[in-house]
Amino acid sequence: NAGVTQTPKFQVLKTGQSMTLQCAQDMNHNSMYWYRQDPGMGLRLIYYSASEGTTDKGEVPNGYNVSRLNKREFSLRLESAAPSQTSVYFCASSEAVGLGYEQYFGPGTRLTVT
């Protein structure tokens, strides 16, 4: 049981390049999330998917697109990378527990845009 996995671990892009961050979970969770974490800003939600086939914008969706490929996989795409997208990106999945949900994170992707 690997939990939440992300690829790549590190990436350097030039301004204007595109890339896709991959995320997969093997816990059979319905909901999946993409966050970015910047110093002093905490974790900010980019997009989430409450279930297979659905996606919704979070707090900071501009410049990103997502695909919920199936129940296991949720990818994040940067179409034209900008230096402001330099950040650490975390994928997470969650399961219903009692009245709420518990959320688990992948190891992260450290992205630098030059």
Added chain:
Amino acid sequence: QKEVEQNSGPLSVPEGAIASLNCTYSDRVSQSFFWYRQYSGKSPELIMSIYSNGDKEDGRFTAQLNKASQYVSLLIRDSQPSDSATYLCAVNTGNQFYFGTGTSLTVIP
């Protein structure tokens, strides 16, 4: 805008002492509350969840929730140097999570 506020610290305690971390939240509808530990360069790790008013204990960790005051806290007893990390408070409303910016804790040997 749902807000989760934490004192950013840094908080320093001697080894063996009790570390107390605090968090307030703005959305009264919030149902579930969490504490995550994040070591430098690593991802957040869920260490405590609490859903009802009162205390919940798990080993050296105790989470306390007061929904009337919109306040959640984490106590770490017998603090160890390995507890040195940033602690994130999180609040769940529906299927979204809202995070504080974290409190940096250093346990001094």
